[in-house]
Each structure stands twice: as structure tokens, then as C-alpha cells.
Amino acid sequence: MITVEAAPFSYSFPPDKVALIVIDMQRDFVEPGGFGDTLGNDVARLKAIIPTVAALIGLFREKGWPVIHTREGHRPDLSDLPPAKRGRGNPTLRIGDEGPMGRILIQGEAGHAIVPELAPVEGEIVIDKPGKGSFYATGLAAHLARIGITHLVIAGVTTEVCVQTTMREANDRGFDCLLIEDATESYFAAFKAATLDMIRAQGAIVGWTAPLAALVAAVA
């Protein structure tokens, strides 16, 4: 077992049963003109974590541990987009509309791609998901079962939406999850802080959190 100094108490994982899930590090969330921007958010906050996420991915690749990427998005015919999701909020462009990086949040468009610095390499699993959680309407659970994963290290955006939803889904399915604090970000600093608190509360009711440095120190 490898033990990480984490909160609310140390997190231990078997190195042959751990995987990294990098959630939605797509141009649509971190670059101007994408989905996050159309909703009125400051995307610069999210772009800032790219080097830390890259270092985390590098650590897993170096160790030969599985790296899984997710992408939020929809089919070009919008058949997997609930009207409630398309109608939500007051964005300048809605999901499926043509934007500067192609159609907003649509599979295959430039904005849907993972940022080049974090691009998946051959052999890494990429999960396309229509919802906020990574387990809903995807093959993620089957992939994790097939490769014998019991512990998940989690990174990506946004902390209180897709990251938190995925972590709760994973927790309910029996995975022990560690969220890397400086490898996740929200458009709202207060929401990130509150989410980290909620995850760790009541004796790690959803899971653990730790900075990347703590994980690096543990695996050294």
C-alpha cells in the first residue's frame, strides 16, 4: 500500500488497483469562446491548473498506472441532449450553436477536444459523457471493473460540478477517491473551497483531498 498525507486523514491505495480520472479538461471549459465562457465565466482560473494536471498525468504514466480522460459533450444530432440541459441558464450561445471553436459542446468539434497539453496518449481510455457525472450513460464502470480498479485519484474541472458529481457517483459504487486539490478548479473560488470541505467532512464522507506534492512524496 502507498499512503498519502491527505485530509481528513491519510489515504492508502494499492498501486496495482489505482487509476487517475482527469475530468473534462476540454477547450470548451478552459478557453475563451467555449461553453464555460458563454455562460459568463472567467476561464483563466481553469487554464491555470493545466501544468499541475500535466504533472499528475506524467506521474501516472511514469508509474505505468492507468490514466482515464473524460469529455462532456453531445452527439451532433443532439439526441443525447435533454431539452432541460440545452435550455438552462442564459448563455450567449447554447449547446449545439456554432461558436468560435465549432459547435458548443459537440463531439468532434474543436472546442470539445482535450487541451493539447493534456491530450490522451495511445492506450488511455477516453470516456464521452452527456452528463455531469462520469458514470451516467457511459462505460466507465465496466472499464474500471475490467482492469480491477478499487481506488481513484481525481483531477479536472469544474470542482463542484463534474468533479464532485463523479466523485459522489464513484463513492457510492465503493471506490476510495482522492481529489488532488491543486489539479482541480472552479470558476468560483468559494465553490471550490466549499466542495473540498464537503468531500472531507464527516470522516471523508465522499473521499479525501491532498495537494499533488503529497502524492508525489508518497510515491517517491
Ligand code: C5J
Ligand atoms: C460544467 C463540468 N461545469 N465539466 N461541466 O458544466 O464541470
